[in-house]
Every structure is written in C-alpha cells, then in structure tokens.
Amino acid sequence: MIHHRIAPTASYADLSRRNFLVNSAVAGSGLVLSLMLPFGQGKAVGAEDFTPNAFIRIGADGEIVLTMPYVEMGQGTYTSIPTLIAEELEVELKQIRLEHAPPNEKLYANPLLGVQATGNSNAIRGAWRPLREAGATARIMLIAAAAKRWGVDVASCRAEDGRVIHTASGRQLRYGELAAGAAQMPVPNDVVLKRPEEFKLIGTPAKRLDAAGKVNGSAVYGIDARPPGVKIATLAQSPVFGGRLKSVDDAAARAVKGVRQIVRLDDAVAIVADHMGAAKKGLEALKIEWDEGPHAGLSTQDIAHELEQATLKAGTVAQNNGDADKAMANAETKVEANYQLPFLAHATMEPMNCTAHFRGGECEIWVGTQAIARVQAMVAKAAGLPVEKVIIHNHLIGGGFGRRLEADGAVRAVEIAKQVDGPVKVVWTREEDIQHDMYRPYWVDRIAAGLDKDGKPVAWSNRFAGSSVIARWLPPAFKDGLDPDTTEGAIDLVYALPNFHVEYVRVEPPGIPTAFWRSVGPSHNVFVTESFIDELAAAARQDAVAYRRALLDHNLRAKAVLDLAAEKADWGAPLPKGRGRGIALQYAFGSYLAQVAEVEVARDGSVRVHRVVCAMDCGTVVNPDTVQAQIQSGVMFGVTAALYGEITLKKGRIEQANFDTYQMLRINEAPAIDVHVVRSTEPPGGMGEAGTSGIVPAIANAVFAATGKRLRKMPIDAETLKA
Amino acid sequence: MAFDITINGTLRSIDVDGDTPLLWALRDVLGMTGTKFGCGMALCGACTVHLDGSAVRSCVTTIDSVGDSKITTIEAVGATAAGARIQKAWLQHEVAQCGYCQSGQIMSASALLAGNAHPTDADIDDAMSGNICRCGTYVRIREAIKLAAQSPAREG
Ligand code: FES
Ligand code: FES
Numbered sequence: 001m002i003h004h005r006i007a008p009t010a011s012y013a014d015l016s017r018r019n020f021l022v023n024s025a026v027a028g029s030g031l032v033l034s035l036m037l038p039f040g041q042g043k044a045v046g047a048e049d050f051t052p053n054a055f056i057r058i059g060a061d062g063e064i065v066l067t068m069p070y071v072e073m074g075q076g077t078y079t080s081i082p083t084l085i086a087e088e089l090e091v092e093l094k095q096i097r098l099e100h101a102p103p104n105e106k107l108y109a110n111p112l113l114g115v116q117a118t119g120n121s122n123a124i125r126g127a128w129r130p131l132r133e134a135g136a137t138a139r140i141m142l143i144a145a146a147a148k149r150w151g152v153d154v155a156s157c158r159a160e161d162g163r164v165i166h167t168a169s170g171r172q173l174r175y176g177e178l179a180a181g182a183a184q185m186p187v188p189n190d191v192v193l194k195r196p197e198e199f200k201l202i203g204t205p206a207k208r209l210d211a212a213g214k215v216n217g218s219a220v221y222g223i224d225a226r227p228p229g230v231k232i233a234t235l236a237q238s239p240v241f242g243g244r245l246k247s248v249d250d251a252a253a254r255a256v257k258g259v260r261q262i263v264r265l266d267d268a269v270a271i272v273a274d275h276m277g278a279a280k281k282g283l284e285a286l287k288i289e290w291d292e293g294p295h296a297g298l299s300t301q302d303i304a305h306e307l308e309q310a311t312l313k314a315g316t317v318a319q320n321n322g323d324a325d326k327a328m329a330n331a332e333t334k335v336e337a338n339y340q341l342p343f344l345a346h347a348t349m350e351p352m353n354c355t356a357h358f359r360g361g362e363c364e365i366w367v368g369t370q371a372i373a374r375v376q377a378m379v380a381k382a383a384g385l386p387v388e389k390v391i392i393h394n395h396l397i398g399g400g401f402g403r404r405l406e407a408d409g410a411v412r413a414v415e416i417a418k419q420v421d422g423p424v425k426v427v428w429t430r431e432e433d434i435q436h437d438m439y440r441p442y443w444v445d446r447i448a449a450g451l452d453k454d455g456k457p458v459a460w461s462n463r464f465a466g467s468s469v470i471a472r473w474l475p476p477a478f479k480d481g482l483d484p485d486t487t488e489g490a491i492d493l494v495y496a497l498p499n500f501h502v503e504y505v506r507v508e509p510p511g512i513p514t515a516f517w518r519s520v521g522p523s524h525n526v527f528v529t530e531s532f533i534d535e536l537a538a539a540a541r542q543d544a545v546a547y548r549r550a551l552l553d554h555n556l557r558a559k560a561v562l563d564l565a566a567e568k569a570d571w572g573a574p575l576p577k578g579r580g581r582g583i584a585l586q587y588a589f590g591s592y593l594a595q596v597a598e599v600e601v602a603r604d605g606s607v608r609v610h611r612v613v614c615a616m617d618c619g620t621v622v623n624p625d626t627v628q629a630q631i632q633s634g635v636m637f638g639v640t641a642a643l644y645g646e647i648t649l650k651k652g653r654i655e656q657a658n659f660d661t662y663q664m665l666r667i668n669e670a671p672a673i674d675v676h677v678v679r680s681t682e683p684p685g686g687m688g689e690a691g692t693s694g695i696v697p698a699i700a701n702a703v704f705a706a707t708g709k710r711l712r713k714m715p716i717d718a719e720t721l722k723a
Numbered sequence: 724m725a726f727d728i729t730i731n732g733t734l735r736s737i738d739v740d741g742d743t744p745l746l747w748a749l750r751d752v753l754g755m756t757g758t759k760f761g762c763g764m765a766l767c768g769a770c771t772v773h774l775d776g777s778a779v780r781s782c783v784t785t786i787d788s789v790g791d792s793k794i795t796t797i798e799a800v801g802a803t804a805a806g807a808r809i810q811k812a813w814l815q816h817e818v819a820q821c822g823y824c825q826s827g828q829i830m831s832a833s834a835l836l837a838g839n840a841h842p843t844d845a846d847i848d849d850a851m852s853g854n855i856c857r858c859g860t861y862v863r864i865r866e867a868i869k870l871a872a873q874s875p876a877r878e879g
C-alpha cells in the first residue's frame with residue numbers, strides 16, 4: 001500500500017494535523033481516504049505526526065464504509081458521526097456503513113495513540129471539522145474523476161444523491177463507477193465547507209442506526225460474547241482495596257455442580273464454571289480469609305477530614321484575576337461556605353465483564369470498552385506479551401459513563417485466563433461491580449465571596465481538594481499541579497467576577513481508586529459554584545435569576561439560555577407550599593446550559609423532582625433528537641446523584657453493594673423534562689455530560705427556595721429537611 | 724437432573740441444579756443472550772421474561788419452579804401482538820440509548836400492554852418501576868408505551 005502524504009489545507013493552517021491520505025495503489029479497490037480524528041480534549045494528545053485512525057472507503061460497488069475509532073455507548077455517535085460525512089459527500093445517511101476500527105492493526109500499536117478513547121462528549125466535537133472535510137474532499141475527487149471521464153470542466157458538474165451529474169447534458173455516474181478514477185485525482189488542498197444554511201442532514205432529526213438490535217435482543221454487548229468452549233467465571237476481590245488473599249477453603253465450592261476450577265490470585269479468588277449460576281453458588285460456598293492490608297481501618301470520615309485539612313493549606317493557583325484578598329477585605333459583606341461531594345460509583349447497567357483466551361503466545365479478548373488501545377496495552381502487560389499478540393474484539397457497551405475508560409476488568413480477566421485452559425468469561429456480580437469500581441472523587445471546597453453594598457460580588461475565592469483522575473489516566477495532561485478536567489467549571493465562569501482566585505490542592509486518598517464519572521470536574525465544580533452564586537443572591541436578597549443575569553452583560557450566549565430557561569419554567573410564578581424552583585447555569589464541554597428544577601419537599605424531608613426545564617446552546621446541532629435524548633439522560637443521572645448517590649467506606653470496605661443500597665432513580669420518580677435548544681451556528685459542543693452537572697445544584701437551589709435550607713453536601717439528607 | 728421447559732414455544736432440556744436461576748440457563752446454557760443480567764436480586768428488571776404471559780425476573784426464578792409454564796423471552800416477544808407494538812413504538816420514539824436495560828423494559832411493557840390496553844400513568848409507574856434504566860430513558864419509555872397503546876392492534 002502506498003500512502004501519499006498531502007499538504008495541509010491552506011485555509012486551516014491551525015489544523016495541520018488533520019491531513020488526508022489517499023490510497024490509490026490497488027486498482028479497482030475504489031477510493032480510500034485516511035484521516036486522523038482527535039481524542040480527549042479535542043485533540044490527539046502527543047500525536048504530532050499524521051497517524052490515520054479513520055478511513056472512508058468508497059467501493060466500486062458504491063458501498064461507502066466509514067471505519068472509525070469512536071464507540072457507541074448510547075449517545076448516538078454511530079448516527080451523528082456518519083451524518084458529518086454524508087452531509088458533504090451528498091449521500092443519504094443510510095448509504096454509509098460504519099465499522100469499528102480493530103485495535104490490532106499496526107496503526108493502533110503506535111504508543112502516541114495509547115490514549116485513544118471515547119469520552120461521552122468529545123466524539124462530535126473532535127470529528128466536527130475533519131469528517132466534513134473528508135466528505136468534501138472525497139466529493140471533489142469524485143467530481144474531478146467524472147469531469148475527466150466526460151472531458152468537461154469540473155465547474156459544470158455537481159454531486160447529488162450519490163452521483164455526479166453533468167448539469168448541461170444531464171449525464172450522470174454513480175460514485176461506485178467513479179471511485180477507482182477518483183483515487184487517481186489530486187487531493188484538493190482547499191476545501192470549502194457548506195455554510196450552516198446549506199445543511200441538509202445536519203440539524204435534521206435522524207433515526208438512530210443502532211436501534212433495531214436493541215429492541216429484539218440481538219444486540220451483542222461484551223457480556224454476551226460466547227467464543228466456542230467458553231467457561232463462565234465470577235470473582236471475589238479483596239473487600240479492602242490493597243488487601244491480599246490469605247487463605248481459601250474451597251471444599252464446598254468444588255462440590256457445586258457445574259464448578260470446574262478455583263483460581264487463586266494475590267488479591268482475588270475466581271470460580272470457573274459451566275454457567276454463572278454455578279459460579280455464583282460456588283463463590284458463596286467459599287470460605288475466604290483476607291489479609292486486609294494497610295487500609296483496613298479506613299472510613300469516609302477519615303478521607304473527608306484529610307481533604308478538609310488540605311483546603312487550609314495553599315494549593316496550585318488555577319486562575320487569578322485582580323486581587324481577591326484585597327477586594328474581600330474591602331467588601332461590604334462576606335459570605336463563606338464549605339461544600340462536599342461524595343464518592344460515586346458508575347453502576348453501569350451492564351456489570352463489568354471481560355472474556356479472555358490466553359494461549360501462551362497470544363491472548364484474545366472480548367470486551368466492550370471506551371478505550372480499546374488502553375485495554376490492549378494493559379492486557380499485553382498483564383499477559384507478558386507484545387501488544388501485537390493481543391487481539392481485541394470490541395462490543396456494544398451497556399453504559400460507559402467513564403467506567404469503561406479503565407482497563408482493570410480486562411486485566412483481571414487475563415490474570416484468571418492465564419490459569420484456565422480455553423476461553424473464560426469473567427462476569428462481576430453487581431456487588432463486585434459496585435464495591436470494586438473506581439469512583440468519582442470525593443471533594444471538599446472552601447469558598448468565599450465579598451459583596452459590595454448593592455450585593456454584587458467583588459471578590460471570589462475558592463480552594464478545593466480532591467483527586468486528579470487525569471494525573472493517573474493521562475499523566476502528560478497533568479501539568480504544574482493542574483489538569484483541564486479537574487478545574488473545569490471552577491474557573492472561566494460565565495459571570496463577570498472581577499477579583500477572582502481559585503486554587504486546587506491535589507490529594508489522592510489512600511484505599512480507594514478514582515476515575516472519570518460522566519465527567520469529573522464539572523459534576524463537582526458546577527455544583528459548588530452554582531450553589532454558591534445562589535447563596536450570594538440570597539445574601540443580597542435578590543432573585544436568583546436576576547442576580548445571575550446582572551453578571552452576564554458580556555456573555556450573551558449564557559444570558560440567552562438563562563432567560564429562555566426562566567421563561568419556559570414560569571420562573572417567578574407562585575408555587576404551592578413545600579415546592580420550590582431552583583436554577584443553575586453553566587458553560588461546560590463547549591455548551592451553555594441553564595436548568596430549572598421544580599421540587600417538592602415532603603414533611604418527612606423526602607424530595608421529589610417534578611419538572612426540569614433545560615435551555616441549551618450546544619452550537620450546531622447535528623441530530624436534534626440525540627440532543628434531546630442526551631439531555632434527558634444526563635438529567636436523570638444527575639437527579640439520581642442528588643437524591644441517592646453516595647459511596648461510603650467503613651473499615652476499608654465499601655458499604656453499598658447492590659441497587660437496594662446504591663439506589664437508582666426509577667420511572668415513578670422521574671421528572672418531566674423539557675429541553676429547549678437555542679439555534680446556533682457555532683461549532684458543536686458536548687451534551688452527553690452537560691445535563692448531569694447542572695441539575696444537582698438546580699435541585700439544591702430549589703430545595704432552598706422551598707425550605708430555606710441550604711444543601712452544601714450531596715446527596716440530599718432527608719433528615720435535615722424534616723418539617 | 725435435567726429440566727424440560729418450554730421456551731419460546733420449543734421444549735428445551737437443561738441439565739443444571741434445580742436452584743439455578745432461569746437467567747443463567749437462558750444465557751449461559753442455551754446461549755440466548757438477549758435476556759440481561761443487571762443485579763441478580765430482582766432489583767433492576769434487566770432479566771425480565773414472561774412466564775405464562777406475566778413479567779417475572781429470571782434472576783430469581785429457579786429452573787425447578789418453572790414446571791409446565793411457558794417462557795417467552797425478548798428473542799420471541801415480537802411474535803406476540805403486544806410485544807410487536809411495543810417494539811415498534813420503541814423504535815419510533817428512539818427509546819434505547821446504551822440499550823442494555825431495554826430487553827427487560829420491553830418485556831415489562833409488553834406484559835403491561837397485553838393485560839391492560841390503555842394503561843394510565845399510574846399503571847405505567849406500577850408496571851415499570853422495577854426496571855432501572857441507568858441511561859435515564861424514562862421519559863421516552865412512558866411516551867412509547869402510550870404510543871403503543873394507541874396503535875391499532877391489528878398492525879401488531
Ligand atoms: S438481574 Fe434480575 S432483576 Fe436485576
Ligand atoms: S438504555 Fe442504557 S440502561 Fe437503559
């Protein structure tokens with residue numbers, strides 16, 4: 001295969017990494033365009049060289065196949081992404097077939113791409129420009145091929161519905177007929193993209209391409225993998241993180257029908273069986289003794305105390321404008337508060353699982369992952385093999401939310417598979433899934449503001465402490481004590497805050513691993529800042545919307561969503577006793593979002609969220625239906641967190657185990673949700689995570705409106721709200 | 724000992740301990756993976772199947788309790804009138820996100836609709852509150868059930 005390196009398009013010099021390659025070597029193979037899609041914070045971290053990870057192939061049969069590295073987790077990526085190409089290529093969405101890029105190709109062995117991953121909000125943001133450029137590039141080359149064939153000027157031809165048409169004569173050729181010829185055409189170096197008003201597909205509701213298999217049971221998730229001869233295993237890991245297996249009496253387990261093997265690891269035991277029923281029964285029959293190790297006495301209170309202490313010491317300055325100390329000293333009123341957010345588990349509906357077949361010289365993996373290259377690298381290490389000897393089959397994901405950016409489940413499966421003859425599917429019980437998750441970090445914030453005589457904030461100072469997930473997950477992105485995720489939502493606030501100072505203190509609590517959780521930073525920071533700005537409004541005896549609005553003269557997109565949410569939620573209209581409305585406004589993941597929650601607090605202190613109104617400006621909307629669905633999804637996730645979400649440690653063990661002790665919102669408790677989207681031609685912002693971060697403070701602020709009680713700690717403790 | 728049970732109209736023989744939950748017989752012994760595992764304790768509804776038309780949680784239904792009852796799973800619910808209407812409404816409303824809970828949601832919703840042609844919001848709450856959706860598709864689940872209830876039965 002010969003790849004021609006081409007120059008960056010002149011008009012987008014800043015996008016110099018987004019080149020295309022055309023494979024024209026194999027005659028008759030049609031047109032193959034290679035490109036590089038960014039990851040993470042909108043770019044391929046560390047990848048300065050052109051390393052293609054996505055391919056568009058137009059075959060002689062007219063078939064258009066997009067091979068791409070993003071995975072579908074329920075957020076509609078498999079529908080939105082091809083829309084971008086189809087728009088510029090002038091084909092219908094259904095003409096594009098998606099293939100997930102296999103991880104074991106040479107290109108994925110590139111260590112620079114070891115961070116390849118699909119976070120909830122970044123697929124469309126990263127692909128927005130390169131994929132449209134790729135579609136336009138292919139279209140121009142197809143037109144050029146047709147013009148050459150007909151001996152006419154390219155300007156006299158146009159593309160439409162998968163064909164090139166010579167306008168004057170009405171002659172036409174299908175893309176399939178032109179593909180091979182197009183591959184010989186020069187790659188255009190100036191691609192003009194459609195203007196928003198020319199969009200035919202972008203902005204139009206599209207049916208999800210992955211829906212059918214999800215209503216008839218045929219969709220295959222990682223947990224459904226069944227390579228021939230597969231055995232099923234389940235496991236018990238040391239209940240205290242960092243503990244070791246001391247001894248295990250497996251006599252009773254061995255007697256269980258269907259149990260085949262007991263596998264002992266340093267810090268876990270697994271039962272291998274014919275089916276999960278036998279494996280679980282075997283597990284229950286084991287008598288295990290653990291050496292609980294150094295964290296045997298750990299409790300959540302210890303960690304909270306450590307973090308509180310940390311906020312008393314100086315941290316790394318994340319942002320400083322003006323002189324907050326001086327302005328605070330001169331302020332008319334000073335408002336101070338401490339906030340705390342708990343550890344949270346992901347509780348994806350599909351429990352952790354991974355199937356592994358270790359064959360000595362190579363290892364085959366069946367899993368659903370958001371980070372396929374990471375899994376491959378970590379499996380290789382655990383198996384003691386070079387990465388190219390690790391074969392990974394990726395599957396649909398029964399919920400990601402950040403959990404499946406981690407490779408711990410695959411590593412466990414390999415450790416077990418190394419002792420098993422043949423393939424073994426390791427399925428975690430729900431209890432293991434919750435008690436051996438990697439958790440959204442615990443946070444403590446110490447925040448203060450100074451108000452002038454009109455109640456306007458003249459000083460803002462916030463110091464918060466907690467774990468940096470990025471520092472572990474993507475060390476190069478943690479620089480000088482800071483990372484972009486941990487501080488998102490705490491800095492660059494939408495409001496005009498003249499003297500502003502924010503510090504972060506990194507503390508990695510022992511005995512409990514942390515991870516991304518439908519974002520990390522904003523899910524924490526937006527709760528604190530939006531609760532606190534509400535406190536300031538209350539201290540100034542002003543309406544919560546009017547107070548925010550007065551600080552938004554410089555930020556019209558933010559003001560527009562605030563106004564829209566307030567209007568649609570009937571802000572200010574009277575409510576029955578015990579009810580209240582609360583608002584929250586955020587800029588996060590590249591989108592503006594205002595949310596109004598309407599809650600009812602019962603006499604026993606229980607809180608019900610009746611209605612949520614969202615006003616969103618997420619730039620250009622690729623699929624409006626997906627935006628609606630994603631916001632609804634994010635809101636429910638956040639309501640669950642506000643009402644129930646809490647993971648606690650006692651004697652080093654996670655106290656929650658299943659959906660009785662780690663509760664999820666259910667349909668009978670679900671609020672009505674109205675989503676209003678502001679029309680915009682700005683680049684698309686993320687929405688998969690946005691709904692989650694803002695709803696929690698909106699609920700807390702609504703509880704304050706209903707009861708006068710300020711919630712500075714999540715989840716809501718009904719005891720404190722009893723009438 | 725082996726148990727002979729009728730699944731989707733076919734008699735199947737399954738050789739497992741009698742206290743084995745039906746869920747694992749379906750998924751691991753018969754390879755019918757449409758029925759999902761979520762909690763194993765009747766808390767989430769992911770494993771819902773029909774036992775003589777009623778929604779039950781297969782993770783706590785032991786194989787020796789099935790007897791002559793007829794089991795219907797997500798793989799065959801489309802062959803029932805209510806199931807077909809529910810599946811169609813699910814597609815029309817684009818309910819599924821990750822989709823993992825949706826087999827169970829559809830089984831619960833089909834059983835509801837089969838027994839109650841015009842479910843109210845309260846009926847929907849009752850029938851569906853045992854099914855957790857971590858992706859929060861509840862708004863659309865409710866809309867889709869109502870849509871299915873309106874669609875003419877003969878279409879299904
Ligand atoms: S797996 Fe049966 S109810 Fe959750
Ligand atoms: S669609 Fe993901 S859990 Fe329901």
